[in-house]
Amino acid sequence: MLETRFRIRTPKRSLAFAVTTATTVFTLALAASTAYAAAPMAYVTSEKAGVGVIDLDQMALTKTFPVGADGPRGLSLNADGTRLLVANKNTGDMAVIETASGQVVQRVKIGKNPEYVRVHNGYAYVTYEPGEEGGPPAANSAHNGKPGADDDANKPPAEIAIIDMKTWHVIRSVTSGHETEGIEFSRDGKTMLVTNEGDDTVSVYHARTGAPVRTVKLAAGSRPRGIRLSPDGKDYIVTLESLSKFVVVNARTFQVVKTVDTKLGPYGVAFGPDGKRLFVAAARDRMVQVFDGHSYEHVADVPVGQRCWHFSFTPDGAKLLVACGRSDAVYVLDAQNYQPIKQIGELPLAWGIVTYPHSDGSIDSH
Template sequence: MMKGVLLGLALVGVGTAADAETLYVSNERGNSISVIDAATMRTVATWAVGRRPRGITLTADGKYILLCASSDHAVQMIDRATGKLVADLPSGQDPEQFFLSRDGRTLFVANEDDAALTAIDLASRTVAFQVDVGKEPEGVAQSPDGKWVVVTSEDEGVVNWIDPVSRKMVDATPTDQRPRHVEFTPNGGALWIAAEMGGTVQIADPNTRRVVDTIRFAIPGLQDYQILPCGIRFTPDGRTAIVALGRANHVALVDVATRTVRAYVPVGKRVWHVAVSADGARAYAANGLSDNVSIIDVPAAKVVGNIPVGAGPWGIVVVP
């Protein structure tokens, strides 16, 4: 580990944009958020939060952290400057993940126990509307043009397509087993779907709302059942997808144009989700069973440091 940290600190001298960034990590078992200084690669604060924190993001103005406190059935709004709780937003039962709308006004929340997508108006801090979806919703995303909000149904093996204007579900796309996460490419031309138990990432065409391609993973020495795709993030230029592979203890770096894996990078145990620096040079992996965050040099496809955090890191967001 020390060797990895020293390598990482050597990279700090390069002066990348990532050096000025801060990471916020939701620790599912620790009921906390770890605050990490990317320049020093150290945890600088730990904030107590609600029970079983999972999805995490930032408001559009950068003032507040938004957090799914799943066992408290709330989305918590936390002052980024102080770490203090500002409000518990009404979100429905068992919020898992969410997506902040492109205009920053609405938070779309997947409520697993309600089998619903809840839209929270952030200005009034009230529920704007709720749409019934398939059982065990988790992954949520909005298309770059704002036309679609999509939410996965893990139990039913579908991705639900919701029109946010009419507030109705329009279609459902069958997927491989237990779709866990969804992410639109930066240009909006494709939706990438992590099917955890299927061991695949599937790609859907937003125009037809049908799967058009499937990416499979093979890591020497590992069995297929260990490869459990979860979080997906794209580099800002849209060229590389970073895919968390769960109990495989690796992330895959996938060429978006060719849809082929260019590298597998070993990280910590049970990697759940990933985040990417603004310049695309680094990725950060939240490792749920080793209680740390791995720092990945994306061009070199290697880990350059590991940072201890709270118990059960699950979600991660990186901000300037």
């Protein structure tokens, strides 16, 4: 049988154009990748100034996105870091900020006192509190560390708005307990848990539908705030602000299996990037506490500033960034030996902090 051969002739000009185009695309992609890798950022909400942007290579505040009058608090980033979602206390909405320009490109009406934002599987979850005034707690209230009843039960319960990030529409709002604080998701992403400071519970829901699954009752007057899933997916750690403890809750049975003492007023909680250490922000004692990530034995106490609620590791895991609201600064610590490195100021009433590339912290996790 004769062999038939085909020869494809490509015009030299077209071939040269194709090669040039491919080379240009590759060069641009490489440059973009290099620039991206060279400039990790942290975003910090300042309730009085807006959103501070910290260059993590320089460890310096480089710019501020001007949403200060809105009272920004909770924040979260979309998957590729191009959009920053910020809950604004004074305007009752969530601002969508283009991170490249710092411009607000979308506003989503939420309700009274939006506070905590968490992005998960293409949806944004935003807590808000129709019954709260949004100001600081009274000096004699249960917020100040003394367990006891207050008037939370007489106020409307909190809500969680679920926002489709493709359309930026609120697709449903879920009734929660009183004064929702932290949001966490199960390992398979199907279940959402929120801490309810005002009625000492953790509410469990189907993440997509918002249908209630169960309510976990914790100690009376404990005021649960932060919540984080353990790296192995077996337990949830919940900080109890008024009792100055955290509890370990079995992720399958939702039973408390361990209680650990902390310094005063624990709030933000997160495991370190390698899972070997658990970090807790004990705000009233001006400490970040370090515990063993498996046994939960106490390891170290690290002094920080005033009203340090939230923190994040840098993307490389080498440093810990702690947002300290009453110190108007972010404290930078070595994540291995816990020694102070520097303070980044000009962030009045700093509230929360996240980074891009995404890293572990008390608000975000990856």
